Amino acid sequence: MIPSEAPNRAVGEGRCGDRLWLYATYHCNLACVYCLTESHPRIADRRALTPETMLRSVREAKALGFGSVGITGGEVFMLPSFAELLTQISKLLPTVALTNGTLFDDRLLARLAPLAHGRAALQISLDSDIPSRNDELRGPQNFAKVLDAIPRLLERGIPVRIATTVEWQTEEELERLCRLHRSLGIPDEHHVVRSVVKRGRAAVQQLGVELGPHDVLPELTLTAEGAFLHPFAPTVRHGRTDVDLLVSRRLVPLEIPLRKFLGVVHEQPVGDDVVRSIR
Ligand SMILES: C[S@@+](CC[C@H](N)C(=O)[O-])C[C@H]1O[C@@H](n2cnc3c(N)ncnc32)[C@H](O)[C@@H]1O
Numbered sequence: 384m385i386p387s388e389a390p391n392r393a394v395g396e397g398r399c400g401d402r403l404w405l406y407a408t409y410h411c412n413l414a415c416v417y418c419l420t421e422s423h424p425r426i427a428d429r430r431a432l433t434p435e436t437m438l439r440s441v442r443e444a445k446a447l448g449f450g451s452v453g454i455t456g457g458e459v460f461m462l463p464s465f466a467e468l469l470t471q472i473s474k475l476l477p478t479v480a481l482t483n484g485t486l487f488d489d490r491l492l493a494r495l496a497p498l499a500h501g502r503a504a505l506q507i508s509l510d511s512d513i514p515s516r517n518d519e520l521r522g523p524q525n526f527a528k529v530l531d532a533i534p535r536l537l538e539r540g541i542p543v544r545i546a547t548t549v550e551w552q553t554e555e556e557l558e559r560l561c562r563l564h565r566s567l568g569i570p571d572e573h574h575v576v577r578s579v580v581k582r583g584r585a586a587v588q589q590l591g592v593e594l595g596p597h598d599v600l601p602e603l604t605l606t607a608e609g610a611f612l613h614p615f616a617p618t619v620r621h622g623r624t625d626v627d628l629l630v631s632r633r634l635v636p637l638e639i640p641l642r643k644f645l646g647v648v649h650e651q652p653v654g655d656d657v658v659r660s661i662r
């Protein structure tokens with residue numbers, strides 16, 4: 384048994400966050416040049432978590448004192464029942480689902496209606512205010528699809544955040560991108576900006592910055608292959624999952640990977656000298 388105060392104490396000491404991350408699938412309709420997970424439409428091993436495992440782990444996370452959930456991939460909306468699963472999970476804990484924003488047709492928007500004014504936010508990737516520069520990183524027509532989706536989600540009361548991944552964008556370009564998201568009604572505090580991390584496809588393509596050992600706040604991250612130290616850990620290179628930041632092969636009961644995770648974070652330094660530059 385984990386002492387009930389142990390996770391909260393580790394969070395209070397700044398050793399880790401109180402969010403549980405789920406890698407729902409590694410399958411994706413896009414193939415971005417820097418993708419951490421080498422996701423693409425014909426990926427051989429989709430590494431999908433079952434809806435049952437995701438729901439069970441979130442129920443257990445809530446009981447263990449976690450404060451929120453992040454769901455990523457791959458593209459979460461490639462899973463046939465993701466809209467309904469997100470609704471269920473966000474009733475348990477506040478949830479952010481990371482998405483490329485390209486699959487929001489009328490049918491999917493209707494299925495997302497229960498999320499209106501609720502505890503789920505969609506974090507959509509957008510890398511430039513210039514369509515061609517965004518699409519060079521993320522794929523043809525990506526900018527147009529994202530710009531079409533955002534107002535349609537917002538007018539339905541679904542909270543939207545923006546994530547920007549930086550490789551060669553200029554300061555002026557990023558400032559213009561901020562003006563764009565503000566004009567869409569998304570405030571600065573709902574805009575995440577981070578460098579391309581040299582893992583996954585980015586490493587193969589020689590893009591991005593090396594990940595330092597303490598650049599990312601540890602947050603327990605579940606994938607179909609095991610539990611990892613943070614959401615930039617379970618990356619894929621040349622088709623194989625990197626296991627340098629694996630903490631447990633077991634996922635549930637959540638107490639098992641959580642105990643291993645807390646053991647690892649207690650070995651790590653904390654304090655003002657530890658700067659988390661990637662989020
Ligand atoms: C892996 S994606 C999964 C969610 C969704 N498919 C998307 O692209 O938004 C999650 C976030 O990680 C970003 N990302 C992908 N590869 C990255 C890398 N090598 N370094 C840093 N961020 C990366 C994406 O741009 C996206 O904002």
Ligand code: SF4
Nearest residue numbers: 411414415418457483
């Ligand atoms: S970054 Fe997201 S949208 Fe792009 S290939 Fe990877 S999972 Fe798909």
